[in-house]
Amino acid sequence: MHQSLVAEVAGAAASAPEPTRLARRRALLQQVMRDVELRCSDMALTPERVAIEFGMSVRALHQLFELSDHSFHEFLTRTRLACAHAMLRDPGSRHVGTAEIGFAVGFRETSTFYRRFRQQYGDAPGAVRSAAQGGPPPPPAAVTLR
Template structure:
């Protein structure tokens, strides 16, 4: 469930004060400042994913401080991963300044005072992790983690961003156990990026491999309709050797070829259920999702779903029609 909050329904003169209260409730105790008297606009969307708290914020630009007084009044039991979605934002902490560009990630401890602002609009996603879950993985002691920016050219950022995207995309399909494993993998990726303790170096290496596998899977899903897609091409595009790619899939239940086939079949399954695609023949659907041979598509589809594509489409259309008749 997503909790959504907006300034839109509040009287213009009260919006910024209400925004300050909402940030303290849904983010951290902060001290916002704004010079202009123009009506303020801001939205917050918050959800829980296992042990992770995910908050999306879009609002007019202003200065935000988390002062020592704010920390003393309301210390946080989390660390956070900040993902810049659009525009730029700057951060200052302990005399250091960094600028986050779209796609950049900033990892930080909210119990170390900082300031942030933007000349445009704030548009970011905040992933908050329990301190109790992350601190045992870190080489640094509590209170010693400075802000770390992971730029778009850094491999650690690409792996972490892809893992976070996949976690949001697949959350509805994850069991509680799988979700907890995904959260632990994120914690290990964060620890690896900022400095993992000696005891956590092997778990961090495994987390990197899981995240790299997810990146390969995402790339394969995007390109699955390409009939010429091969493991060699995917490996090259992901900066891997062919052997390394196949070794990554040892972490999965399926080989590369099995994963590619199942991805294509899932897309065919969705198209056969889609009323807007009824004019497209079953053979054409097979070609559209990446199968070179109609016979291979039909055989694989029957093995996966227990029926031929045409019979599956007819049965689904009949079921939808009967349901519609019953409702009317």
């Protein structure tokens, strides 16, 4: 799902042969990005954890992301938003609330999820869902008061 995002950010379509060191760094960046994509929903995913798991310092991780157009945090946020966007468009996820989707893809705060989603896609999560499903979502179940 996110292979094009990794290739785009990592600059995989280089036109000239790269020196070996740079090629290794780009390959490592792609490995890190794939790992982040696979675990993006983990709210505890931090640069510190990723750096340790790849045997590097946090500074080295951030320097690695300098090969791309995005910082580690920007890439993680874009990946989480792409997963949320896919869930919102999936008819099988229609029963899941938009806030729950935000939590499911790794956002800790609903307001942050809604704000970042709107910045990325130009619309609110509910509007994207509604457009994908061909109309407004079903009304909430009626509550009977006693």
